[in-house]
Amino acid sequence: MRNPPRHRRSTPVATPPRARLHLLAAAAVPLALALAACGGSPQKRAGDAVETLRSWTATVRLAAESWLQGKTPPAYTRITLRKAEQTLDGAVTTLGEDPVLPAVAAESALLRAPGAATRRIAAAAGRGDRAAVRRELAALDGVEARLRALEERLSAREAKP
């Protein structure tokens, strides 16, 4: 078969027996999706929320440092810090939901620190106050390490039978 008409109805080559494997193949999708079920233990949910806090605290630091070095425009910094605020607040809300784990309840000040610092950094960046941003970043030193330690404690408890 050579040079069939282009850009118009193609002429069938032949009429072979039609394959009906599509039914079998199409079953893969609903099978996969039907097994969907979200859940997880309170420790797992708390661990995920603390990971989010730690990750976005590091993001705030990197975004603020990039702004200080003149690598990113103010508009990007503003949007990223706003997103960080929302995500950090969301993670704190998740951690406050029942049941509140003792390890989490004992660290409530630590958990709220990144969100508060982000609001202050965003305000300082908004008015172009580089010194204030540097001070806030210095104050965040150690927060990430403490969050990582908490995350590891929660992971260890989840791993216990």
Added chain:
Amino acid sequence: MKLTPKQLVEVALGVLTSVGGYLDVGAVATTAQSGAEFGFRHLWVLGLGTLVVVFLVEMAGRFAAVSGHPLRTAMRERLGFNFFVATCTAEMVVGTLVLASEIGGIALALQLVTGIAYRWWALPAGLLVWALLWNGTFGVLEKGVALLGLVTLAFVVAAVKLHPAPGAVARGLIPGGGGGGGAAHYWFIAVAILGALISPYLFWFYSAGAVEDHWDEGHVATNRMVAVVGMGFGSVVAAGVLIVSAMVFLPRGIVVDDYAQVALGLTTALEGSRGFYLFAASLGVACLGAALEASLAMAYVVAQGLGWVWGESLRPRRAARFSLVYTGALLVAVVPMLLGVDPLALTVFSMALTAVMLPIAIFPFLVLMNDERYLGRHRNGRLSNAVVIGVIALGFVLAVVTIPLQLAGG
């Protein structure tokens, strides 16, 4: 295999457009997430995905060049209407999700630069894609946008500048697990990377494009070179994204779940503000190119399957129903972004769904590429058939095992 000067120019242009068009929103999202959480440990997935893409793209081009038929027309002829309806429906659903993700990528690139929320850019981005499709010709769209996509090479430059340890990179090319509690997530990201790389719309687009470009048997060698060299080098760009992400985010403990974070990778790796703007340009151009391809691929699938007049180089009035399909797809695809659906979550979900669909999409290759009536002496050899069977088997395993694992893990 000796190429004439004209063929060499075709190969060079083909390779450049393949490299420039390699990245899309899915590849950026999945490789960035992978690097941030698992370092270089998914590099082997990139290698595997690229190998598969090289084989399948070569087959799609060879089929069109030798038979003069695009794949979807032949699929309808060979496998019948019922198969066409089943696969077409599934591909339209997945294709629309992928298109929505690409439009989200364009909108996010504009958000990065302007500070105006991506939701406001969704409609203009969709209109831009539509206007280019409506007024452009295949050659202009394929080569123009893909050549602009060479800006994505910034990721390769950044990756080199970050000096990754060669041994660690080499170890990433050896398959391995995620380890510990992250195993399910490790495999889910692997699936998403494969879904981003082995996108069926790429094959429908490539195959129809070969017919639009009037390829014939003389293009078989050119096609092979473009597939191997172009896709091979293209994968280096995706590896660049992964390496930058691994070098910047992993040591800082940043888990990527927003494109704003991804921008910080290139920003940190390059001096001054150029990294930030190169990231925005890379994301915007890569997603624009992919949105054009995904829109056209959906129109090709429907029009070729139903025997309508089709062709991006035809005026819309001459291929009215073909143009109507991509117009409708774009209209639907802007809706999730207008509603504020999280672009990154949508992207990763679409890519995973694409991977689940792979067995259905790839199965026809096995039938068509061995049909002497279409391909004569250019039929598949054992190696090519083994690759297709391997992809189908891999797709089944990924669909049945990995996606439920991730969902069950919340």
